Amino acid sequence: MSGKKIPSSFIWQIIGASVRGANHLRHRIPNQDAxxxxxxxxxxxxxxxxxxxxHGSERSFRSQQGAKFAVRAARFVCRxxxxxxxxxxxxxxxxxxxxxxxxxxxQIVTQWRKMVENHLIQYPFQDEEKHLIDNENVFLxxxxxxxxxxxxxxxILYAQLGDGDILTVSNSNEVNHPLPTDERLFANETTSxxxxxxxxxxxxxxxxxxxxxxxxILAASDGYANSFLKxxxxxxxxxxxLTAIRQEGIDKVRYSLPxxxxxxxxxxxxxxxxxxxxxxxEIH
Amino acid sequence: MAIRPGGELAAxxxxxxxxxxxxxxxxxxxxxxxxxxxxREAIPHMQRIADENPNAKVFVRxxxxxxxxxxxxxxxxxxxxxxxxxxxxxxxxxxxxALMMVADELRRLPDRGLPPVxxxxxxxxxxxxxxxxxxxxLGQPWGQKAVRMSIAIGEDADLxxxxxxxxxxxIKPLRANSPxxxxxxxxxxxxxxxxxxxxxxxxxxxxxxxxTTNVPVPAxxxxxxxxxxxxIDVW
Numbered sequence: 093m094s095g096k097k098i099p100s101s102f103i104w105q106i107i108g109a110s111v112r113g114a115n116h117l118r119h120r121i122p123n124q125d126a127x128x129x130x131x132x133x134x135x136x137x138x139x140x141x142x143x144x145x146x147h148g149s150e151r152s153f154r155s156q157q158g159a160k161f162a163v164r165a166a167r168f169v170c171r172x173x174x175x176x177x178x179x180x181x182x183x184x185x186x187x188x189x190x191x192x193x194x195x196x197x198x199q200i201v202t203q204w205r206k207m208v209e210n211h212l213i214q215y216p217f218q219d220e221e222k223h224l225i226d227n228e229n230v231f232l233x234x235x236x237x238x239x240x241x242x243x244x245x246x247x248i249l250y251a252q253l254g255d256g257d258i259l260t261v262s263n264s265n266e267v268n269h270p271l272p273t274d275e276r277l278f279a280n281e282t283t284s285x286x287x288x289x290x291x292x293x294x295x296x297x298x299x300x301x302x303x304x305x306x307x308x309i310l311a312a313s314d315g316y317a318n319s320f321l322k323x324x325x326x327x328x329x330x331x332x333x334l335t336a337i338r339q340e341g342i343d344k345v346r347y348s349l350p351x352x353x354x355x356x357x358x359x360x361x362x363x364x365x366x367x368x369x370x371x372x373x374e375i376h
Numbered sequence: 377m378a379i380r381p382g383g384e385l386a387a388x389x390x391x392x393x394x395x396x397x398x399x400x401x402x403x404x405x406x407x408x409x410x411x412x413x414x415x416r417e418a419i420p421h422m423q424r425i426a427d428e429n430p431n432a433k434v435f436v437r438x439x440x441x442x443x444x445x446x447x448x449x450x451x452x453x454x455x456x457x458x459x460x461x462x463x464x465x466x467x468x469x470x471x472x473x474a475l476m477m478v479a480d481e482l483r484r485l486p487d488r489g490l491p492p493v494x495x496x497x498x499x500x501x502x503x504x505x506x507x508x509x510x511x512x513x514l515g516q517p518w519g520q521k522a523v524r525m526s527i528a529i530g531e532d533a534d535l536x537x538x539x540x541x542x543x544x545x546x547i548k549p550l551r552a553n554s555p556x557x558x559x560x561x562x563x564x565x566x567x568x569x570x571x572x573x574x575x576x577x578x579x580x581x582x583x584x585x586x587x588t589t590n591v592p593v594p595a596x597x598x599x600x601x602x603x604x605x606x607x608i609d610v611w
Contacts, residue, residue: 115431115575149577150592235580255578276581279491279521284580314578318388318488325383332381340378352380359385362431362575 101137101245102305106130107346108141108368111353113315115362124148125313125366126159126236128167138174139243141368142166145256145313147235147284151224157211158204158234162285165203169196170242178244189247189298196251197291200238204285208234235286239311241370248305250297253290254282255314259330260306267327268306271295282314308334309370316353316367319360337371345369387433390490390574391452392422393481394438395474397498397529402465405611407499407529409462410555414562416460422566425574426455432490432574437481442467445474471502471537475509482516491591492522493573495565496541499529499611506537514543523573523591527552527561530611547593553609560597568594 112123124146130139144162146155173192177184184192208231217225217233226232237254250258250270255277260268272295276283283293299305310330320326336345353365394415402408426434435452439445440463448463478494485492494513513519526538526549538549550565552558576591 115429118429119575145578147578147580149579152577232580235578237578254580278487278517280576280578281521281581282578284578287580319385320382321384321386323488325385329382336378336381344378348378355380356382356385359387360431361388362429
């Protein structure tokens with residue numbers, strides 16, 4: 093371990109919401125997104141956020157469950173990482189960061205597959221479902237994406253498998269994508285937990301908190317960005333949220349968020365929309 | 377409550393392009409007039425489907441090919457304003473030229489959108505370089521992911537070429553051997569296929585073949601004409 097002194101802990105708040113897409117409502121399809129985050133209704137120096145988007149195609153007819161398993165698997169693995177690497181108030185070494193970057197995708201995929209297999213034991217396929225199953229890859233039935241933001245006292249971890257977006261806003265209101273773009277995510281195609289080599293398709297970034305970290309982090313399923321005429325309109329979401337939190341307080345934004353997401357789905361993509369917002373409290 | 381965060385919202389665009397054979401043979405047995413009638417009759421059905429899904433903004437265009445190719449409807453027209461002016465037929469079958477022009481338009485489409493629907497309708501064999509045109513389409517990301525359908529009018533249509541255009545062995549060209557079958561197939565691509573393309577689900581990248589759309593194409597209507605082919609075959 094390095095002996096370098098870490099900066100004073102930052103205090104974070106997190107809110108989130110998930111709404112059923114307008115198109116899903118019309119066709120009586122359930123919300124196939126899932127979200128888990130902590131802490132709820134209080135601030136903390138450690139934050140976890142996971143969002144998953146089930147594919148929803150005919151062949152992924154249990155992707156609603158697949159999305160729930162995805163965020164649970166992420167929570168399980170992230171807790172493990174916090175327990176293993178964040179007990180001492182010191183910066184991580186490069187080797188430890190690389191170990192986390194390897195551990196996280198492998199363990200999430202392993203946990204997710206276990207959950208799927210357990211679900212299959214409890215709820216075997218019905219005869220009328222069997223023609224939809226790819227016998228070479230049963231996990232396709234549960235296919236889902238995953239977005240993760242994990243903040244400890246000394247690092248921020250961003251991880252993504254598949255479509256969706258993670259945006260950060262700096263103190264100077266600059267909006268960034270912390271993760272590189274994946275050119276394969278085009279025309280509703282996405283990488284997924286159901287892929288045989290899913291663990292190799294994660295995009296991961298870890299940042300040691302040495303200078304002031306982002307003041308706001310937004311993670312959202314792809315239905316959000318797809319609702320805007322231009323990309324700039326979506327990027328504006330993050331800065332508008334920051335302004336709203338600063339002006340009206342996070343509780344009012346928490347209250348308004350489902351209404352905003354519903355309106356966005358109705359007038360935009362029609363898809364399910366799930367968003368998690370991590371806000372760094374001002375230290376005076 | 378503060379105002380909704382973010383910029384202007386919009387439904388995602390879906391471009392629907394008719395690619396129509398207007399060679400001289402289309403005059404024979406009233407094929408071109410049947411095509412004009414079929415597309416015109418499909419318009420209200422197309423508008424109804426688009427109306428049922430306000431989260432997809434459907435735009436229609438049409439291109440004709442005979443001696444070379446020309447846009448019949450050059451600018452994307454909102455489906456609610458879509459009207460059909462009759463095509464006229466004469467000349468040869470420069471299908472490749474039409475595909476090149478369609479590929480050029482697909483290249484200009486922004487990343488944000490739903491997979492385009494391309495419907496190729498022909499009664500004959502290409503007289504120009506079809507392969508170069510097809511390669512141009514499949515060379516575009518939106519060309520690969522487009523829903524590509526083809527309709528063969530009559531016995532002389534080149535089914536192999538129309539199958540190559542689809543580039544997916546699970547989807548076959550539709551064979552219209554009568555005006556009634558043509559109406560039925562035009563209506564089907566204007567409704568069932570359009571509906572499916574308007575709200576596609578996600579699909580993982582390994583499941584999706586790189587040359588095929590990830591839009592599930594519904595089963596086409598059963599052509600009772602083909603079952604009793606000698607009774608009412610006119611083309």
